[in-house]
Amino acid sequence: MDGLSLWVAAGLAAFLQPWTLVAAGAATVLEAKISTAGSVLMLIGFCLLATSGYLYMELYAVFRPAQAGAQLQRLRTWLESHQDQVIIVICLLLGFWLVGNSIYLLLSYT
Secondary structure, three states: OOOOOHHHHHHHHHHHOOHHHHHHHHHHHHOOOOOOHHHHHHHHHHHHHHHHHHHHHHHHHHHOHHHHHHHHHHHHHHHHHOHHHHHHHHHHHHHHHHHHHHHHHHHHOO
16 A cells, blocks of 8 residues: 555545445435425535545645655654554444343343
C-alpha cells in the first residue's frame, strides 16, 4: 500500500470505505417514508455527513502530506504498542453494552 500513487490510494479509500453502513443508515431514514423535498435534502445531508470524515482525511493527506504522514506514523506506533489493550477495552465495552441491553429487554417484557 505504501507504494501506490496518490490517485490510486484516493480511489481505493473512496471505494473501500464502509458504504454498507451508510446504506444501512440511509435505509433506516427511508423507512420514514420520504415524500417531501425537505426529507430528500435530509437524506442527502445524512449521506454527506456519514462520508465527510473520510473526505476530510483524504483532503488533509492531499494538502498536507508531511503532517498527515507524521500523524499516521505516530498513530501506527501507538497502535502497535497498545494493540492488546485496545482489543480488550473494545471487547469489554461491547460485552457490557450487550449485557446491559439484554437485561433491559428482559426487564421491560415482564
